[in-house]
Amino acid sequence: MPPFFFTTAKDSMSRARTGEISLCGGRILAKTPLFMPVGTSASIKGVSSENVDEMGYPIILGNTYHLSLRPGSEKIRGLGGLKKFMGWPNAILTDSGGYQVFSLAKRMVFQEDGVEFRSHIDGAKHFLSPSRVIEIQADLGSDIMMVLDDCPPANPSTERLKESLRRTHLWALSSIRHFDILREKKRITEQQKIFAILQGGLSEEMRSDSLSLLQEATPSFDGIAIGGLSVGEKRKDMYKMLDFLGPKLDTHSPHYLMGVGAVPDILEGVKNGMDMFDCVLPTRNGRNGQAFTSEGVIRIRNQCFQNSDAPLDPACDCKACQKLSRAYLRHLFMAGEMLGPMMLSLHNLHFYSSLMRGIHQSIQEGRFAAFYKKWNQVYQEQEER
Numbered sequence: 265m266p267p268f269f270f271t272t273a274k275d276s277m278s279r280a281r282t283g284e285i286s287l288c289g290g291r292i293l294a295k296t297p298l299f300m301p302v303g304t305s306a307s308i309k310g311v312s313s314e315n316v317d318e319m320g321y322p323i324i325l326g327n328t329y330h331l332s333l334r335p336g337s338e339k340i341r342g343l344g345g346l347k348k349f350m351g352w353p354n355a356i357l358t359d360s361g362g363y364q365v366f367s368l369a370k371r372m373v374f375q376e377d378g379v380e381f382r383s384h385i386d387g388a389k390h391f392l393s394p395s396r397v398i399e400i401q402a403d404l405g406s407d408i409m410m411v412l413d414d415c416p417p418a419n420p421s422t423e424r425l426k427e428s429l430r431r432t433h434l435w436a437l438s439s440i441r442h443f444d445i446l447r448e449k450k451r452i453t454e455q456q457k458i459f460a461i462l463q464g465g466l467s468e469e470m471r472s473d474s475l476s477l478l479q480e481a482t483p484s485f486d487g488i489a490i491g492g493l494s495v496g497e498k499r500k501d502m503y504k505m506l507d508f509l510g511p512k513l514d515t516h517s518p519h520y521l522m523g524v525g526a527v528p529d530i531l532e533g534v535k536n537g538m539d540m541f542d543c544v545l546p547t548r549n550g551r552n553g554q555a556f557t558s559e560g561v562i563r564i565r566n567q568c569f570q571n572s573d574a575p576l577d578p579a580c581d582c583k584a585c586q587k588l589s590r591a592y593l594r595h596l597f598m599a600g601e602m603l604g605p606m607m608l609s610l611h612n613l614h615f616y617s618s619l620m621r622g623i624h625q626s627i628q629e630g631r632f633a634a635f636y637k638k639w640n641q642v643y644q645e646q647e648e649r
């Protein structure tokens with residue numbers, strides 16, 4: 265069997281590495297480190313699948329929780345799976361819905377084999393279990409599936425954290441059993457993969473326990489995801505945990521840092537051996553008038569842009585920067601025109617795609633340390649001002 269993931273180069277100064285993830289039977293070779301745009305409800309908000317593909321994204325993320333509530337995974341399966349449904353030609357990773365159940369759903373009640381909750385859309389009662397979550401992701405036709413996990417909020421009590429770990433591990437094992445059953449039934453193909461999720465909050469001891477247990481269960485799992493970070497903790501605490509976990513992760517499989525997407529956080533993740541990231545930031549901030557550029561964040565509503573005929577980012581070759589001025593984009597936002605949020609989302613996704621290509625190249629050329637320093641200067645210092 266060809267390797268699912270292989271490392272091709274490693275930075276000499278840090279744990280940063282490049283690699284290639286083979287998906288869809290080798291049709292998609294995703295170069296890592298990579299960023300996955302988030303298509304919560306079968307749509308990368310404000311940007312067409314075609315445009316996202318043109319930017320060179322090999323894989324996007326779909327949300328199990330949202331899609332199972334609306335329009336329903338059986339319906340998507342009947343229409344040929346999520347990729348066909350949304351006209352996306354490349355790979356899809358679907359999350360397990362765990363994080364959304366804990367952050368969005370109402371009246372959540374744990375049961376031994378899953379979690380009962382009320383939909384945030386219409387209040388209807390639903391139940392997600394490890395096996396149900398795998399069924400949904402099989403319906404969606406996901407290329408990389410995630411196990412159901414119990415993701416506690418930032419700063420939970422020790423008791424809550426222990427409970428979350430016990431449940432996350434039980435559920436991880438149930439998920440892999442069900443994944444294997446569906447593979448035997450040919451509802452899941454050999455090309456489809458499954459990742460485990462590491463929890464343990466900011467406790468090094470619990471993170472270590474979680475990791476030993478999950479790594480024991482590999483090679484059943486094709487990759488490992490780090491959950492429960494970027495959930496409201498301090499940035500320095502997240503960085504400390506990344507530094508702690510980096511050397512402990514199995515080097516043969518992909519490492520996915522879930523929900524992380526601020527530029528300094530991606531750089532820190534890469535420095536600590538992370539390969540995959542996802543975040544709503546490029547599209548959410550784009551909708552709100554914030555553009556990520558080579559000179560830092562620009563707030564396009566700012567009055568200083570009202571007469572500017574310069575592009576959003578002179579260093580960018582996206583469709584918005586090629587044709588439109590800052591003054592025009594500002595006008596679209598001020599006039600409430602939907603083209604404004606669409607153009608900034610498009611530009612931001614283009615920026616992230618270029619950023620990841622730049623990271624990949626800098627590692628391969630042995631100059632990641634300088635790349636890290638340069639972008640941190642642009643972004644972290646701007647945030648601190």
Ligand SMILES: [Zn+2]
Pocket residue numbers: 576577580581582583584585586611612614
């Ligand atoms: Zn641009």
